[in-house]
Amino acid sequence: MKRHANYLLAAALTMTELASCKKEATTPAPSKTDLLLAKTWQVTDIKVAGQSVFNPPFVDACDKDDLTKFNANKSVTFDEGSLKCDPTAAQTQTGSWDFTTNETKLKITDSSGAIVEGTIGTLNSTTLILTDPDIFGSGRAAEVTYTAQ
Numbered sequence: 001m002k003r004h005a006n007y008l009l010a011a012a013l014t015m016t017e018l019a020s021c022k023k024e025a026t027t028p029a030p031s032k033t034d035l036l037l038a039k040t041w042q043v044t045d046i047k048v049a050g051q052s053v054f055n056p057p058f059v060d061a062c063d064k065d066d067l068t069k070f071n072a073n074k075s076v077t078f079d080e081g082s083l084k085c086d087p088t089a090a091q092t093q094t095g096s097w098d099f100t101t102n103e104t105k106l107k108i109t110d111s112s113g114a115i116v117e118g119t120i121g122t123l124n125s126t127t128l129i130l131t132d133p134d135i136f137g138s139g140r141a142a143e144v145t146y147t148a149q
Contacts, residue, residue: 032103033072035123039148040079041068047143048135060085067149070097076108106130118144 030038043066045054053059065081076097080089095110100117106128107117118130121143128146135142 030125032099032120032123035125036070036097036106036128037072038125041070041128041146042066042149043068043144044147045143045145047145049140068146074098078110 043054043064045052046059047053054064062081062083062085065083067079067081069077069079071077074096076095078093078095080091084091093111095108097106097108099105100107103120105117105119107115109115116130116132118132120128121131122129126148128148129143130146131141131143133141
C-alpha cells in the first residue's frame, strides 16, 4: 500500500509540474513594412563616397530636423520640423513609397515627382540605412541614415 501511495504522490507531483509549465509564445519578427510604419524617421547622416556631408554647406540646421512618416496606404508625409528653411513653405508635403526588388530596395517619391530609390542596408526598430551607388546620376555612392523618433 505504501508503494502505491509513493506512485500516486509522484504522479501528482509530475502532473502539477506539467500543469505549471507554460509554453512561451513566440512572437514573429516584425516585417519590413511593420518596422517602417512603426516610427517617424529623421535623417541623421548622409555620406557621399564614404564621407559625411551632414553639415553646412551641404545640409542646413533647418533641414536636419525634418521628419519622414511612412503610412500604411503607401503614402509618405514629409514634415519640416520646428525649423523651417522657408517660413512660407508648407509644414508638410506628401509623396509615396514602395518596396521594390523583393523588398531589398525602398523607393520614395516626393510631391514634385522626384524619386529616390535606395538599397536597404539596415532596417530595424531604430535605424534605416539606404544606399545608392549612383546618387542622382552623379557617379558617386551615397548612404543615408535615418533614425527612428
